[in-house]
Amino acid sequence: MNFEPYPFEKLNNLLQNIIPNKNYEPSVLTIGEPQFETPKFIQDSLSKNSSLLKKYPKTSGETVLRDAQRTFFKTRFGVELNDKQIIPTFGTREVLFNFPQFLLFDKKEPTMAFTNPFYQIYEGAAIASRANVIHINLNESNNFKAQIDEDMLAKCDLVILNFPNNPTSSVLTLDELSQWVKMALKYDFVLLNDECYSEIYTGEKTPSLLEAAINAGNTTFKNTLVINSISKRSSAPGLRSGFIAGDAKILEEYMNYRTYIGCASPLPLQSAAAEAWMDEEHVATSREIYKNNFKLAHEILGIEIPKATFYIWLKVGDAIEFTTKLYKEYNVKVLPGEYLARENSKGENPGIGYVRIALVENEDKTKDALNRIKECLNG
The missing domain is CATH 3.40.640.10 (Type I PLP-dependent aspartate aminotransferase-like (Major domain))
Structure with missing residues (x-):
């Protein structure tokens, strides 16, 4: 079987020889993994039932x-x-x-x-x-x-x-x-x-x-x-x-x-x-965090607030160039859209020109990363 490398492997290969700007804390907005503690009642249940x-x-x-x-x-x-x-x-x-x-x-x-x-x-x-x-x-x-x-x-x-x-x-x-x-x-x-x-x-x-x-x-x-x-x-x-x-x-x-x-x-x-x-209570709490992150993205990047998920599908022109520049100059990782798509029978790759940004951090980290992305877009 001939499987394609995963998008994150492609990203690592793209960025492997780039030294990011050490004046910024690293910000990784590539993977759809919530960066919040799993609610305590779930952790407690797991511990309580370990004898099973x-x-x-x-x-x-x-x-x-x-x-x-x-x-x-x-x-x-x-x-x-x-x-x-x-x-x-x-x-x-x-x-x-x-x-x-x-x-x-x-x-x-x-x-x-x-x-x-x-x-x-x-x-x-x-x-x-x-x-x-x-x-x-x-x-x-x-x-x-x-x-x-x-x-x-x-x-x-x-x-x-x-x-x-x-x-x-x-x-x-x-x-x-x-x-x-x-x-x-x-x-x-x-x-x-x-x-x-x-x-x-x-x-x-x-x-x-x-x-x-x-x-x-x-x-x-x-x-x-x-x-x-x-x-x-x-x-x-x-x-x-x-x-x-x-x-x-x-x-x-x-x-x-x-x-x-x-x-x-x-x-x-x-x-x-x-x-x-x-x-459902803990889910509503998480939903508000993601909603507020989208509000920040609307204020900073001017995007329309999506109806769901925690992703921004941002149009940037040359996504490979933007991704490498953002990492090198601002120490922020995003994922080029073309890594998430393929050419169809007409030779069209709908991911070209976009990056995916996962807003999975807290408000402060999200705001900081979005401001860096804005600077990169305007640079």
Whole structure:
């Protein structure tokens, strides 16, 4: 298998011979990892349940965790899932990599489409699945929203959307998501929405694809799935708690597959995750921090405040040149957009000319970094 280097490896190679300006404290705004303490009640639960390490965890997840995730989904999206419509996962990276391999295994010449730019695990899954890839470009002309192309969708076995979107911060409305559900039924492909940023919104709550399925009359979620994670929501990426939910028929077969891959979450992690999924107060606190960071970015850089995520997709012209200059002169690391995207069949790379900035620090550090970015832009 020939996997592309990860974006962060490409960035390290780009900057390896550059000596940054030591007059500034280093500021790393490249990775989507919240730089805040995991809430104490989650840490306490993990410690309290450490004795459970003596037991093997179930691949299907403990009842307490499944119930907590179902409660979260009903509370947040108004969608009631039965126990066959959800599977706890070890975060979402593993499910994004192995689910396409499971789904496409029996397809002679599988085709997979996903939004572009993208989380690189989508591409890795396509390579491991020997799938043909179609890139759904997100760019300024379509307001960074996935456009429906029926000729393209007719070829697909699996389509992965990612809204709220990493890295562009774009959001699809309930009606826009509903149109995608209708396409999945019309052309009989599986539609998966990566919703890991659903809880980091700045105003109105963002919709789920499963809400859209009901809105489109698909109450059994046929061909429709979502994944979500606690990592961004609870500042707990190390807890590795996620889920996949939706079409029960697909999930029943996928559950059988999962018994062989050995990725069950340890019981102390499941106990702590269950408490985190059930609590909304700490999430609201985090949301305010990210919202205030966006307000600072609006004041300093003049950007429009996104509806969700904690990313700025900033247009800078030559992103490679800007990234190297910003690091050399201001000791700030950002990620060139072209590292997060690929050329589509028309030779278009929608990441060119942009950098992704992750606003995952506290207010003071964020303000300082944004002012340095402004100086670099104006220099």
